[in-house]
Amino acid sequence: MVHKETTDTQKKKTKRNPRGSHAYEVLLIIAAVLFILATAYTQYNPMDIILQPQNFISFITNDFFPVDFSKVFNNLDTIFMTIQMAIGAAFISAILAFITAVFGSRYTAPFQPLTKIIRGFASFLRNIPSLVWAFILFMSLGVGTGVGFVALSISTYSFLVRSFIETIDEVSTDSIEALTSCGASFWQKIFQGVIPSCIQGFLSWFLYCIEVNIRDSTIIGMVGGGGIGMVLFTYIKSFKYHSASGIILAVALMVIIVDVLTNYLRKVVETS
Amino acid sequence: MEQNVLLKFENVSKNYANGVQALKNVTLEIESGEFVAIIGPSGAGKSTVLRCINKMIDASEGKIFVEGQEITRLHGKSIREVRRKVGMIFQNYNLVYRLSVMQNVLHGRLGYMSDFDSIFGHYKEEDKIRAVELLSEIGLHEFMYNRAGELSGGQKQRVGIARAFMQNPKILLCDEPISSLDPSSSKIVMDNIYDLSQKHHIACIVNLHQIDVALNYATRIIGLCDGQVVYDGSAEGLSRKMIEEIYHTSFDNLIVGNGEKYGT
Numbered sequence: 426m427v428h429k430e431t432t433d434t435q436k437k438k439t440k441r442n443p444r445g446s447h448a449y450e451v452l453l454i455i456a457a458v459l460f461i462l463a464t465a466y467t468q469y470n471p472m473d474i475i476l477q478p479q480n481f482i483s484f485i486t487n488d489f490f491p492v493d494f495s496k497v498f499n500n501l502d503t504i505f506m507t508i509q510m511a512i513g514a515a516f517i518s519a520i521l522a523f524i525t526a527v528f529g530s531r532y533t534a535p536f537q538p539l540t541k542i543i544r545g546f547a548s549f550l551r552n553i554p555s556l557v558w559a560f561i562l563f564m565s566l567g568v569g570t571g572v573g574f575v576a577l578s579i580s581t582y583s584f585l586v587r588s589f590i591e592t593i594d595e596v597s598t599d600s601i602e603a604l605t606s607c608g609a610s611f612w613q614k615i616f617q618g619v620i621p622s623c624i625q626g627f628l629s630w631f632l633y634c635i636e637v638n639i640r641d642s643t644i645i646g647m648v649g650g651g652g653i654g655m656v657l658f659t660y661i662k663s664f665k666y667h668s669a670s671g672i673i674l675a676v677a678l679m680v681i682i683v684d685v686l687t688n689y690l691r692k693v694v695e696t697s
Numbered sequence: 698m699e700q701n702v703l704l705k706f707e708n709v710s711k712n713y714a715n716g717v718q719a720l721k722n723v724t725l726e727i728e729s730g731e732f733v734a735i736i737g738p739s740g741a742g743k744s745t746v747l748r749c750i751n752k753m754i755d756a757s758e759g760k761i762f763v764e765g766q767e768i769t770r771l772h773g774k775s776i777r778e779v780r781r782k783v784g785m786i787f788q789n790y791n792l793v794y795r796l797s798v799m800q801n802v803l804h805g806r807l808g809y810m811s812d813f814d815s816i817f818g819h820y821k822e823e824d825k826i827r828a829v830e831l832l833s834e835i836g837l838h839e840f841m842y843n844r845a846g847e848l849s850g851g852q853k854q855r856v857g858i859a860r861a862f863m864q865n866p867k868i869l870l871c872d873e874p875i876s877s878l879d880p881s882s883s884k885i886v887m888d889n890i891y892d893l894s895q896k897h898h899i900a901c902i903v904n905l906h907q908i909d910v911a912l913n914y915a916t917r918i919i920g921l922c923d924g925q926v927v928y929d930g931s932a933e934g935l936s937r938k939m940i941e942e943i944y945h946t947s948f949d950n951l952i953v954g955n956g957e958k959y960g961t
Contacts, residue, residue, distance in 0.1 A: 600791050603785070603787060603804070603857075604793075606753060606785040607807050608780035609815075616816040624795075
């Protein structure tokens with residue numbers, strides 16, 4: 426038996442190596458050819474921005490500078506609204522996604538056919554970007570912060586369902602098997618097995634979603650979801666570029682602060 | 698004698714969806730107090746036999762009786778009632794590593810509890826006392842508040858043993874309990890399993906790759922090869938020739954411990 430196993434693994438190793446290196450070269454050539462074809466077709470010259478930067482630079486120096494920060498302080502409440510949308514959507518989606526994921530992981534699901542339906546449903550939702558969800562919902566329900574919140578929640582939810590299912594599959598397979606063999610019921614397995622072993626992973630994904638949502642909620646705000654995005658868009662449309670640049674810098678600062686904070690929290694969660 | 702039969706396999710077969718026939722017409726009877734070792738090469742169906750007993754895997758054909766009750770057709774709540782009578786120990790320990798040792802041991806009681814109590818961890822006082830007793834018996838009481846993930850491999854496996862005995866099982870299934878352990882931990886774990894199962898007079902079925910360990914402990918040895926029982930008898934009766942038949946190879950190709958012990 427021992428002899429057989431070693432020869433099997435040796436075969437696998439020698440097979441894999443030569444194929445891998447060629448695949449990368451071929452992919453690189455294909456990508457280069459596609460790039461040249463696409464550039465020729467769209468008549469886009471990547472050198473434009475380097476050879477003729479006058480327009481771009483004059484727009485920045487004349488219209489964006491000097492930066493006007495006075496409007497930032499008038500709009501602090503909308504910045505907080507954007508942050509609240511991001512965190513709120515992540516929170517609601519995390520709860521709903523957890524409930525869904527428990528039925529979607531094949532190790533915990535009480536009915537196996539359900540797992541495929543849930544995975545399919547979640548990947549359908551996920552493949553439509555949050556901006557598209559926002560447009561769909563704005564068209565059907567009208568613009569507003571509430572509708573923007575729902576759009577953001579849908580994309581966060583679909584992302585988290587997938588991540589949570591994978592966390593459950595990866596982390597708690599063995600312990601769930603043991604609990605099942607003890608005669609544990611579905612809810613016992615969830616509360617004594619899945620939650621204790623996966624809570625770390627769940628929290629980490631949740632914090633990551635807040636990070637992503639901060640950016641998304643600004644963009645959704647621009648197309649009608651309210652918050653700082655809406656304010657920014659109004660300034661741009663009314664050619665108040667000095668105020669707009671102040672807002673843009675404020676948004677960047679907000680994103681950086683939230684990133685640093687969630688990264689710190691994720692480290693705390695992961696080392697606990 | 699019929700009353701003593703704890704576990705009975707009647708012509709049990711198992712076909713997996715991928716076409717593999719893991720068990721072919723297996724017929725077995727195991728009595729309480731027996732310490733049975735199942736040996737055989739990887740893929741012979743050892744794990745399938747164990748997992749059919751607590752319905753982690755459903756047998757395709759044949760009947761399985763646990764304490765005289767036919768279990769192959771059971772559903773829902775009655776499966777849980779069978780499972781709590783059957784303790785199981787795993788190769789990878791299968792503990793919830795972020796919970797304490799105590800909480801892991803108490804998981805053995807889940808099959809007896811209502812959903813509501815177990816969700817909030819409201820274990821009965823007598824269960825907690827029993828868990829501490831079991832932990833002292835296997836020498837782990839000083840670790841009871843430690844996280845299970847902090848323990849060494851051998852200690853984790855002993856927590857697994859305590860969890861299985863918390864169920865007050867009639868049958869104990871051990872799926873390669875010492876395959877991931879060093880020799881000294883292996884000895885402690887096998888001694889724990891043997892002593893506890895003898896003390897509580899329960900039947901113990903152990904899958905093993907180590908033939909010398911099987912011979913040391915087992916009162917009876919079952920040799921499985923390609924899903925069929927090719928040997929069922931005492932440890933003394935297991936000859937070199939028999940071992941060669943079980944593992945489909947010459948005796949010289951096997952690591953079986955002290956070769957002098959086996960008859961020809």
